[in-house]
Amino acid sequence: MALHIVSEANRCLQCKKPLCQQGCPVHTPIPQMIALFKEKRMMEAGKALFANNPMSLVCAIVCDHEAQCTGHCVLNHKGQPVHFYEIEEFVSDAYLDRMTADRKPWNGKTAAVIGSGPAGMTVAFILAWNGYGVTIFEEKDRIGGMLQYGIPDFRLPKSILDRYKQRLLDIGVRIRPHVVMGGDLMIDNLFRDGYSAVFVGTGVWRPTTLGIEGETLANVHFGISYLARPISYTIGETVAVIGMGNVAMDVARTAFRHGARRVMMFQRGNKSPASEHERQYAQLDGAEFFFGKSIQRITPKGPVFRNSVLNEQGRPVGVEGEEELVPADTVIIAINQGPKDKLVNTTHGLEATERGLLKVDENNMTTRAGVFAAGDVVHGSLTVVHAVEDAKRAAAGMMRYMENG
Ligand SMILES: Cc1cc2nc3c(=O)[nH]c(=O)nc-3n(C[C@H](O)[C@H](O)[C@H](O)COP(=O)(O)OP(=O)(O)OC[C@H]3O[C@@H](n4cnc5c(N)ncnc54)[C@H](O)[C@@H]3O)c2cc1C
Numbered sequence: 001m002a003l004h005i006v007s008e009a010n011r012c013l014q015c016k017k018p019l020c021q022q023g024c025p026v027h028t029p030i031p032q033m034i035a036l037f038k039e040k041r042m043m044e045a046g047k048a049l050f051a052n053n054p055m056s057l058v059c060a061i062v063c064d065h066e067a068q069c070t071g072h073c074v075l076n077h078k079g080q081p082v083h084f085y086e087i088e089e090f091v092s093d094a095y096l097d098r099m100t101a102d103r104k105p106w107n108g109k110t111a112a113v114i115g116s117g118p119a120g121m122t123v124a125f126i127l128a129w130n131g132y133g134v135t136i137f138e139e140k141d142r143i144g145g146m147l148q149y150g151i152p153d154f155r156l157p158k159s160i161l162d163r164y165k166q167r168l169l170d171i172g173v174r175i176r177p178h179v180v181m182g183g184d185l186m187i188d189n190l191f192r193d194g195y196s197a198v199f200v201g202t203g204v205w206r207p208t209t210l211g212i213e214g215e216t217l218a219n220v221h222f223g224i225s226y227l228a229r230p231i232s233y234t235i236g237e238t239v240a241v242i243g244m245g246n247v248a249m250d251v252a253r254t255a256f257r258h259g260a261r262r263v264m265m266f267q268r269g270n271k272s273p274a275s276e277h278e279r280q281y282a283q284l285d286g287a288e289f290f291f292g293k294s295i296q297r298i299t300p301k302g303p304v305f306r307n308s309v310l311n312e313q314g315r316p317v318g319v320e321g322e323e324e325l326v327p328a329d330t331v332i333i334a335i336n337q338g339p340k341d342k343l344v345n346t347t348h349g350l351e352a353t354e355r356g357l358l359k360v361d362e363n364n365m366t367t368r369a370g371v372f373a374a375g376d377v378v379h380g381s382l383t384v385v386h387a388v389e390d391a392k393r394a395a396a397g398m399m400r401y402m403e404n405g
């Protein structure tokens with residue numbers, strides 16, 4: 001690995017206008033990082049990576065590199081882009097355990113962070129480094145959000161999140177697991193108890209349903225619930241996955257690792273919204289793709305489809321032909337997720353869009369003064385690096401708000 005990344009670093013042209021950096025949603029200073037790496041100034045490189053993106057190690061592993069840094073490298077013209085993310089993974093992995101607990105002295109103000117996904121962790125790191133007290137309130141027992149309970153372990157080892165947790169504790173962040181904000185406690189309770197600002201990074205955890213007959217049957221499950229704890233499910237040998245996005249690909253690959261012998265994936269249109277990379281891995285694992293199939297209902301013996309009528313763009317506009325039962329032991333629905341509405345329903349002044357996503361201004365402040373939000377709960381299901389980028393803006397907004405408050 002080391003030899004490989006050294007040769008990757010040596011191929012970098014140190015462009016004056018680095019397209020790779022422009023292609024990265026958090027604008028990682030890639031040429032500078034590669035220069036520090038080549039000079040073996042690893043800890044400086046790691047510190048700069050984390051200062052720009054506290055989720056650097058996670059991003060290096062799970063970002064869609066082909067669409068972002070690697071895909072924008074000028075050497076793509078020659079078909080040989082620099083794979084910076086491999087260097088980033090190496091540097092970040094080394095730095096995470098040796099990170100110094102640098103933080104400014106406590107400035108007397110404490111913020112509450114609701115949700116410990118990448119958005120919440122990013123805000124917690126930035127506020128703590130800048131001298132703010134931080135308490136994270138997390139509904140689950142472990143931190144990480146979808147990194148912990150969505151992305152499977154074979155793609156992102158969970159031990160990374162334990163290391164992140166330790167670094168948060170090292171800089172004085174307090175974590176309260178098993179607290180449902182908007183259920184056990186309310187946002188108003190936080191202001192009552194002296195928190196100067198609140199961050200909401202609660203993501204999207206409500207599976208989108210199909211709204212068809214059979215969805216409550218015993219052989220039907222939701223993809224994100226399945227991924228949270230696959231060993232709780234008995235799925236049999238033949239699995240039908242409804243949907244072909246990135247989450248559906250993880251469902252299919254996880255099913256193969258938990259007893260499935262055949263996994264079929266179904267999409268209404270003629271394209272899969274998943275990244276090329278994820279599609280290829282699912283196919284390599286053995287997933288079979290079926291396009292132009294509109295699900296009609298689900299039976300105890302499997303899903304029933306009709307063929308989709310597609311428009312010129314390949315989108316479904318109707319159905320045709322006879323119904324077809326596809327025999328399967330289990331049907332897993334993985335079409336999308338939306339936010340749960342606990343916080344909106346219990347917080348005075350907090351407004352959401354029709355989809356239930358929180359409305360924010362240019363500083364990521366919600367319609368309730370002092371309450372900020374970022375990540376999937378604002379934009380719907382996106383990516384880790386987009387959650388980080390958004391959370392950085394929210395953290396900056398919170399610090400301005402608390403300084404003036
Ligand atoms: C299966 C799957 C695979 C994915 N693969 C990738 C990938 O390869 N690359 C990529 O970049 N992105 C991927 N994503 C998307 C990425 O994980 C999300 O975009 C990202 O995690 C969003 O971060 P977040 O902090 O906004 O929310 P989340 O990660 O969803 O975290 C929200 C946190 O808030 C907590 N919470 C919710 N409600 C409450 C409450 N009321 N009180 C207290 N706590 C609460 C939750 O328990 C959770 O810990 C994937 C998502 C899934 C589901």
Ligand code: SF4
Nearest residue numbers: 024028059063068069
């Ligand atoms: S954060 Fe993601 S997109 Fe940006 S350089 Fe790192 S791996 Fe590439």
